Amino acid sequence: xxxxxxxxxxxxxxxxxxxxxxxxGAMVGAGNIWRxxxxxxxxxxxxxxxxxxxxxxxxxxxxLMAETMLGRYTQRGVIGSFRQILxxxxxxxxxxxxxxxxxxxxxxxxxxxxxxxxxxxxxxLPTFFQSGFEATPFWNSFSGxxxxxxxxxxxxxxxIAVVLTFGIKKGIERVVxxxxxxxxxSLIAISIRGVTLSGGMDGLAFVxxxxxxxxxxxxxxxxALGQALFSTGLGWGIALTYGSYLRKHDDVALGGGVFTALGxxxxxxxxxxxxxxxxxxxxxxxxxxxxxxxxxxxxVFPQLVGGQLWAIMFFFGFFFATFSxxxxxxxxxxxxxxxxxxxxxxxxxxxxxxxxWLLGLPSAYSSSFLxxxxxxxxxxxxxxxxxxxxxxxxxKLGPERARVLDLNRNSDxxxxxxxxxxxKYVIPSVMIFIIGYGAYTSVGTGDQTLMIGGIAxxxxxxxxxxxxxxxxxxxxxxxxxxxxxxxx
Amino acid sequence: xxxxxxxxxVMLLMMAVLWGGGTAAIWRSMHDEDRKLDLxxxxxxxxxxxxxxxxxxxxxxxxxxxxxxxxxxxxxxNECVETLREIDEPFYDWxxxxxxxxERL
Numbered sequence: 001x002x003x004x005x006x007x008x009x010x011x012x013x014x015x016x017x018x019x020x021x022x023x024x025g026a027m028v029g030a031g032n033i034w035r036x037x038x039x040x041x042x043x044x045x046x047x048x049x050x051x052x053x054x055x056x057x058x059x060x061x062x063x064l065m066a067e068t069m070l071g072r073y074t075q076r077g078v079i080g081s082f083r084q085i086l087x088x089x090x091x092x093x094x095x096x097x098x099x100x101x102x103x104x105x106x107x108x109x110x111x112x113x114x115x116x117x118x119x120x121x122x123x124x125l126p127t128f129f130q131s132g133f134e135a136t137p138f139w140n141s142f143s144g145x146x147x148x149x150x151x152x153x154x155x156x157x158x159x160i161a162v163v164l165t166f167g168i169k170k171g172i173e174r175v176v177x178x179x180x181x182x183x184x185x186s187l188i189a190i191s192i193r194g195v196t197l198s199g200g201m202d203g204l205a206f207v208x209x210x211x212x213x214x215x216x217x218x219x220x221x222x223x224a225l226g227q228a229l230f231s232t233g234l235g236w237g238i239a240l241t242y243g244s245y246l247r248k249h250d251d252v253a254l255g256g257g258v259f260t261a262l263g264x265x266x267x268x269x270x271x272x273x274x275x276x277x278x279x280x281x282x283x284x285x286x287x288x289x290x291x292x293x294x295x296x297x298x299x300v301f302p303q304l305v306g307g308q309l310w311a312i313m314f315f316f317g318f319f320f321a322t323f324s325x326x327x328x329x330x331x332x333x334x335x336x337x338x339x340x341x342x343x344x345x346x347x348x349x350x351x352x353x354x355x356x357w358l359l360g361l362p363s364a365y366s367s368s369f370l371x372x373x374x375x376x377x378x379x380x381x382x383x384x385x386x387x388x389x390x391x392x393x394x395x396k397l398g399p400e401r402a403r404v405l406d407l408n409r410n411s412d413x414x415x416x417x418x419x420x421x422x423x424k425y426v427i428p429s430v431m432i433f434i435i436g437y438g439a440y441t442s443v444g445t446g447d448q449t450l451m452i453g454g455i456a457x458x459x460x461x462x463x464x465x466x467x468x469x470x471x472x473x474x475x476x477x478x479x480x481x482x483x484x485x486x487x488x
Numbered sequence: 489x490x491x492x493x494x495x496x497x498v499m500l501l502m503m504a505v506l507w508g509g510g511t512a513a514i515w516r517s518m519h520d521e522d523r524k525l526d527l528x529x530x531x532x533x534x535x536x537x538x539x540x541x542x543x544x545x546x547x548x549x550x551x552x553x554x555x556x557x558x559x560x561x562x563x564x565x566n567e568c569v570e571t572l573r574e575i576d577e578p579f580y581d582w583x584x585x586x587x588x589x590x591e592r593l
Contacts, residue, residue: 016521020514046498053505205491208499249524249534251517259513266506404548405561408541412520 010075011168012247018173020255020263022242023068025176025324027233027264028183030112033318036227036268037276038287041206043223044214049207051221053265055228059430061261062422063234063386065407065415066393068256071243073406077335078237078389079469081244085397093466094388098237099336100461101381103352105236106329107359108373110160112290113322114152114364118142119294120319123311128298135295146365153364154357156323160330161353165346168245172327179320184267186313191273193310200277206286207272222437225430230378231268232261233325235386235431237332244335254412267321274314293318330356375447376454379438384458387431394424524579531575536568538580542590549593566592 013019040048074081082095127133142148163171194200214220233239243256275297279286282303284296301311333352338345363370393402399420407415442451491499527534537545542565549561572578572587 016517020517046495046502049498049502053502201491204499205495208502209492209495210498249528249536251520254513254520255517259510259517262506262510262513266510269502269506400548401552401555401557401561404541404544405557405564408538408544409536409564410524411538411541412516414538414540 011245013245013250014169014173016250016255018169018177019242019246019250020259021176021180022172022324022328023239023256023260024263024267025180025321026238026242026328027231027260027325028180028267028321029109029231029325030116030318030322031227031231032264032268033271033275033321034289034293036231037207037272038289038292039223039227040272041276041286043220044211044217045206046208046210047212047214048220048224050210051215051224052228055224056232056261056265058422059225059427060228060232060234061257062419063229063390063427064232064239064260065253065257065419066399066402066423067235067237067239067389068243068246068260069252069402069407070389070393070397071240072246072250072252072256073402075244077241077244077339078332079336080339081240082388082392085392089469089472091466093462093464093469094392095336096465096469097462098235098385098388099333100465101377101385102237102329102332103356103359104373104377104381106326106333106356108363108370108377109322109326109329110156110356110360111149111153111364111370113156113319113326114149115142115290115294116315116319116322117156118148118152119298120312120315123301123308123315126308126311128311129302129308133302135298138298139291139294143367149364150361153360156326157353157357157360160323160326161349163327164330164334164349164353167345168331172331175327176324179324183317183320184270186317187267187270187274190278190310190314191270193304194274194277194281197277197281199281203276203278203280203286204273206280207276222434226434229386229430229434230382232264233328235389236329236382237385237389238328240389241332241335242328249410251410251412253407253415258413372450375450376457379442379451380435380454380458383431383434383438384462387428387435390423390427390431394428399423520579527575527577527579531577533571533575535572535575535578535580535582536564539582539586542568546593562593 013022040052070081070085074084076084078098079092079095082092083089086092122128127138128135163175165171166174195204229235239256239260243252246252246256275292276286278284278297278300279292282296282300284292284300286292288296297314298311301307301314304310330352333356334345334348337343337352338348341348343351363373393399400417402423403415403417403419407419439451439455442448524534545561545565549558549565552558555561569590569592572582572590578587
């Protein structure tokens with residue numbers, strides 16, 4: 001089959017660079033900018049980073065290879081992939097769990113994107129540089145105003161919907177090709193400024209000095225595991241969805257696995273260089289999380305020479321990091337709906353964006369509700385989704401079959417049999433451990449009720465999804481019908 | 489505050505692994521993309537498996553002839569054999585002898 005006739009009705013990435021930037025943009029998010037630096041500092045510094053990188057190579061990279069491969073192989077979204085591999089629809093409901101978890105995740109992530117967008121806008125105005133500006137009242141006036149929080153949530157979902165209506169190549173790819181390089185360049189520029197500040201090196205000492213006593217502490221390894229898995233977006237359905245738009249001659253293992261995981265973490269490292277020297281140079285609290293971004297740092301920029309420029313670069317970079325993740329998370333639902341129903345892509349975008357907007361209203365309105373959603377879906381929803389996707393490859397498709405048949409096909413690197421055991425045993429075991437550990441550490445704490453509710457919710461969600469998928473008629477799978485098999 | 493030697497070592501190690509690894513990965517990926525597109529433009533098609541990956545695929549098909557995916561695997565294998573025989577320049581590091589020795593499954 002010639003290259004020309006191999007083209008299908010299904011859209012494809014226009015360039016390898018576009019795909020790589022989209023994968024990077026999908027995985028780089030708020031967690032890389034505000035969470036990774038202080039998690040590192042709190043968990044033994046250099047020891048944490050060494051553990052993190054080790055887990056990245058052992059678990060995250062092989063897992064991302066598997067997920068991207070599944071999408072490229074089936075050329076379908078989440079539900080279509082499950083149906084194709086399972087061969088029947090009895091347990092295809094597990095795919096619905098992945099999609100629902102994604103939608104739920106996006107429902108509370110959209111208000112966070114709204115926060116970053118609000119601050120990016122004000123960095124331009126420039127609000128932070130006006131006389132009499134006070135960061136805490138400014139943050140409180142924003143976070144305490146439903147009009148503003150729901151308003152920014154609404155603008156974010158509307159903007160995401162607009163981009164997604166343009167499709168993969170003209171929508172997502174066109175946007176991320178500029179956003180991600182901007183993010184990287186802005187972090188590099190701020191890093192150079194940061195480390196040259198007086199006292200800035202203290203921040204690097206806080207992060208990179210290894211405290212070897214942490215090496216044998218289980219909680220350090222769990223924290224490194226959580227960061228390695230969830231900052232790379234493994235098992236959310238994103239890599240599967242983006243992989244399904246790859247061209248047939250494209251590589252999966254190097255771009256989808258190695259580059260995505262290393263690139264994502266490299267940006268986390270850049271965030272450390274950008275944020276922590278500034279934090280220590282100005283005596284800010286390094287573990288302040290979101291407050292570090294929205295209260296502490298906005299007070300710092302006016303004190304820097306050329307502060308407005310730094311503020312614009314930082315907050316727009318931060319906004320682009322969150323926005324590109326939002327595009328990817330929403331696209332998981334859009335691709336699935338477009339394939340599994342008779343809705344057009346535009347109708348699917350409107351349906352999914354509208355559903356996320358509606359479900360996100362409570363999180364936009366109440367930060368405590370947002371925190372509860374994050375706890376439930378972070379501790380139980382995402383591991384469950386990852387377990388479903390990696391379990392499908394490890395236990396149904398079979399890792400050896402997947403590797404020899406498709407992962408090494410058109411691959412830029414060779415993946416050996418070491419990969420098989422990681423996919424079949426290691427990642428599923430780790431996911432079960434994370435769910436169990438999350439439940440165990442919540443016993444007797446203030447999160448206990450939330451934990452019980454979260455586990456019950458996941459059980460109900462799984463049972464309901466399986467029941468729904470058994471009852472629903474088979475989809476049209478319009479794109480997949482036209483997708484040919486065979487080579488270049 | 490001056491950084492200790494250990495801190496410098498850890499910091500440089502992380503930079504080398506993450507930035508170095510990420511840069512090498514994107515450079516290799518983009519380079520391979522250019523080469524693949526050039527070959528497709530010139531020859532119409534490219535080989536889809538490296539010699540090691542082809543050997544894996546062949547061994548797997550021979551070990552699992554009744555597997556539900558065996559036909560598809562055989563088809564992909566044969567397609568790569570045909571392609572290698574038709575094209576002048578393979579993408580992967582195939583020698584003429586290796587191509588000569590390949591047989592359809």
